[in-house]
Amino acid sequence: MxxxxxxxxxxxxxxxxxxxxxxxxxxxxxxxxxxxxxxxxxxxxxxxxxxxxxxxxxxxxxxxxxxxxxxxxxxxxxxxxxxxxxxxxxxxxxxxxxxxxxFDSGLQIMVPNDEQGSALLSALVTRDIALSLLAAAALLFGGGMLMWVFERGRAGYFDRPARDAMFPAFWWALNLVVNGGFEERIPQSRPGRFFAVVLVVGSLFVVSIFVAQITATMTVTALQNSVESLSDLEGKRVGTVTGSTASAFLSARDMQHASYDDLDEMLDTFSEGELDAVFFDKPILAYYAANDGYGNARLIERTFKPENYxxxxxxxxxxxxxxxxxxxxxxxxxxxxxxxxxxxxxxx
CATH class of the missing domain: 3.40.190.10 (Periplasmic binding protein-like II)
Incomplete structure (x- = not known):
């Protein structure tokens, strides 16, 4: 017992x-x-x-x-x-x-949805391009007024006072460069005809150079700002969570990144535009992009380092x-x- x-x-x-x-x-x-x-x-x-x-x-x-x-x-x-x-x-x-x-998961990259558009806009809206546009407008205005000097009294279109001729002269020069001018407004004086030929031929070179500059800017911007792989993250502001497999993955490849102790803090920083990309768990990012980040975030399709929960x-x-x-x-x-x-x- x-x-x-x-x-x-x-x-x-x-x-x-x-x-x-x-x-x-x-x-x-x-x-x-x-x-x-x-x-x-x-x-x-x-x-x-x-x-x-x-x-x-x-x-x-x-x-x-x-x-x-x-x-x-x-x-x-x-x-x-x-x-x-x-x-x-x-x-x-x-x-x-x-x-x-x-759950089967993996690591994925999330970037701002307007990443390429914003970068391209900022690249195009520059001081150099603005000065180029102003210079082109000034040349067209000057060319138009010079044609007014040659053609007043000879062509009805230019037969008006200087103050009234400013915009019509600019419009005539712009159409000459872009469309080849108007048949009914062919210069009548020899100096006017010679200047019109010089203006058209010269504009071909000017327009070609300007278009080439814009094209080069767009191409370089697209290449520099497009994120499709890990190598594209070089030089970008990349965020992830401290102690995560994503952080270990980036560290193993000596890729610079900012680590956040709190997931919400990282996502808030991303939404404020202070991060160029987020590298973290695929389903977590997909849920954010479909809810709080809807319309403002997109995921790169490729999945890195498949893993299981x-x-x-x-x-x-x-x-x-x-x-x-x-x-x-x-x-x-x-x-x-x-x-x-x-x-x-x-x-x-």
Missing amino acids: RALLTALLLLMPLAASAQDPLTIATVTRAPFSMENNGRDTGFAIELWEMVAKDLGLEYTYQRANSFGGMLDLVTSGAADGAIANISVTAEREAKMDFTKPI AMALPTGSPLREQIDQSLLRIRENGEYDRLRAKWFGTAR
Whole structure:
């Protein structure tokens, strides 16, 4: 009897601890984990709730202030697991366990939607081009007035006082250069005809040089500002999140970038035009571009470094096998595809 009582006393704390709700760490990463009207929601949150319901697990959420803080809760044993957009990496695997993948992801580049248009406009609206346009207008005006000197009293179009002839003379010179002039306004004097020929021939060279300058500016601007690959990020203001796989990816390639502890801070900086590009998780950027950044951001199609998200668990967690089996059941019965379609519009 004494031995039985001793065994019961030893088992009572274990039984009590088995009934304690699990602590699940998370961090705000829309659309995987976020708060809406005081309620935890998101793709990863709802997936975990499916697993917990399937396994009959009680739990409470602990929302960390940063992604690294969430993982620290797992490695320190303060949390029984973590759920969000957690990429599986060798470095993290050495410190914790992971379940089977819950989402296939990768890294992607996001740039302002009007990136090329704004850059081209700023390149074209320059002091040199403005001076060139003013010089061309001055030459046309001067040429028109000189033709007025040659043709007044000989051609009806130019037979008017100097003050009244200013705009008609400029208009005549502009049409001569652009359209070859008007048949009914052919110069009548020899000096006028000679000057008209010089003006037309000279304008061919001037217009060709001006067009070449504009074309060269547009080409160079398009090449310098178009972002289609990692190499195009050189010299750009690039942002990502501190401690993320995206930051490690850029650092491994010695690519300069700004790191932000907070995702929202980085996205706010991008929306204010202080970043030329953002390099981060593909689904996170896609969600932002389709919601808060709609119309102002676009994603480069190429996906860099494909990776998987999974639930993080403390090393040696007894929950790993149960959760893996539950995830397989959720995929097999179609609940996973329905959940993914709900949040991302497609099952795959």
